[in-house]
Amino acid sequence: MSIQIRAVGGFGEVGKNMAAINIDGEVIILDMGLHLPNYIKYTEEALGEIVKLKTEDLIKVGAIPDDRILKDWKNKVKAIIISHGHLDHVGATPYLAMHYPEAPVISTEYTIEFLKTTIQNEKISLPNKIIGVLPNARIRIGKNEIEFINITHSIPQTAIIAIHTKKGIIIYGPDYKLDNEPTLGKKPNYPALENLGEKGVLAIITDSLNADHEGSTPSESRAKELLENVLLGTPNKDKAIIVTTFSSHIARLKTITEIGKKMNRKVVFLGRSLAKYVIAAKNTSITKIDAEIIQYSQKIRKKLKEIEKKGMHKFLIVCTGHQGEPKSVLSKIANNFYGVTLKPDDHVIFSSNVIPTKINQEQRRTLEEKLAKQGAHIFTGVHVSGHCSKEDMKAFIKMTKPENIIPIHSEPQITEKFIQLCEDLGYKKGKNAIIMKNSQTIDIPQIANEPK
Ligand SMILES: [Zn+2]
Structure with missing residues (x-):
């Protein structure tokens, strides 16, 4: 044989x-x-x-x-x-x-x-x-x-x-x-x-x-604690909060959504890849994530305008862009593509690592610089592998x-x-x-x- x-x-x-x-x-x-x-x-x-x-x-x-x-x-x-x-x-x-x-x-x-x-x-x-x-x-x-x-x-x-x-x-x-x-x-x-x-x-x-x-490697439960510390343990009641993570990380997305509910915020997912993985989780009865999901650019623009009008502090925004991808929702927010900008002291949370390739590292640096220019507080590495x-x-x-x-x-x-x-x-x-x-x-x- x-x-x-x-x-x-x-x-x-x-x-x-x-x-x-x-x-x-x-x-x-x-x-x-x-x-x-x-x-x-x-x-x-x-x-x-x-x-x-x-x-x-x-x-x-x-x-x-x-x-x-x-x-x-x-x-x-x-x-x-x-x-x-x-x-x-x-x-x-x-x-x-x-x-x-x-x-x-x-x-x-x-x-x-x-x-x-x-x-x-x-x-x-x-x-x-x-x-x-x-x-x-x-x-x-x-x-x-x-x-x-x-x-x-x-x-x-x-x-x-x-x-x-x-x-x-x-x-x-x-x-x-x-x-x-x-x-x-x-x-x-x-x-x-x-x-x-x-x-x-x-x-x-x-x-x-x-x-x-x-x-x-620490358990995913540790990532949950890290997110709770950042989301529940920092003064952010009147601030906009944006979290970005891997679109396929359903466990993490579920945790973020649950914490958002605890904060009395409406959780909104923005981006096509997020939708694809979350819908697959629902269709296979793995878990149903209790968040509104918006996929396409025009609708994202409309939604963000609506969120701004109602008060950013009433929402928890979860979006694509954790590696600084130029076409992601977070990069577009940083570039004022949607006509909605962050205010000083708003929070942006990266629940991810930076995948160590030159292009990712550069794109992330560019994105963080733009967000910092708008005065955002940036939390990085709220993540376990x-x-x-x-x-x-x-x-x-x-x-x-x-x-x-x-x-x-x-x-x-x-x-x-x-x-x-x-x-x-x-x-x-x-x-x-x-x-x-x-x-x-x-x-x-x-x-x-x-x-x-
Ligand atoms: Zn893998």
Whole structure:
């Protein structure tokens, strides 16, 4: 029996995640994601948007994985499995899935709802069957079984994918944190993860983004406390308050809405990507967020005028723009695009980190400068990460006891730190702690049985 792993995208880089596993001639594709900075640069669209574009052009500019390297496996693909609904994992599906028309696209219901809305909005038609499953579901694909283990992250229904083969298990867990007090959804399914470790894991392909972060990533409950401190604990009764966060972070958006109610303010969401994710949460019965949602520019302008007239202090505005995206609602407010400006001492709260790319850092600085010029008080970093830190990574490895570890989702310098962590646990770089490059293929049993 042979098992091969081929790195397609997201190895040695952050973004455009995609891998393929060939188990005795049956191929499973894992994720089809966008490279967001390259994608945005190319499309000049605001973060969170997908527009109709040509696949070959997107590959050329590095916005989606180059799946031409799967040519020799093309007719063997049995399923496309998506781990969660972030664009760097699902966003390339509309441009690549048609290369494997016989393979169904399968993910948890929330991810599938988001994908379907995207395909519909952009008038893309895919020949593939699209199937939603519940968290912790197990389905048979050919001779193998796929398990969608519930894990915590920063978007609902994120899964650790376990491929059960006759020879052992392959785990794909590109994005996760170990949150024992999530504010929405269940805590990680530890018994299922431990069960994998007991049955025998051949390899894990795993999140290494924060391998330079000591300790354990705080729970989403901590983000709730931080938001309560800023929103309930500062003098802001007669001030306008604007909060911005990740549109896909439904747990965070729910918390912000609940605090807004406590403050006796009417909560209004402004922006198209916010609407898309919030509506998907409602349609899949994950949660209903009690806020008015306005999507389009003309209506946002009208709403803001109305809010100004009634008194800004009666509302809590939640909008897009946490990375300083020029076309976001917050940037447009800062540019006086809607004819409504902030007054001195109004509050702007960034419930996010700055994704550390040059373009994001520059755009955020520009936005903050403009807001500060209007006299706004700016609160930054009211946020906790959705990714595991060093101690969580160790715990995950100890739970699943893999024979081989393959990091994904980090730049080379951070990948090295992750390998160091593996070595601390007794793994050996190049032998069973393996750095893969995009387009590389490795043979799993060969590495397990005949170390090079
Ligand atoms: Zn993610």
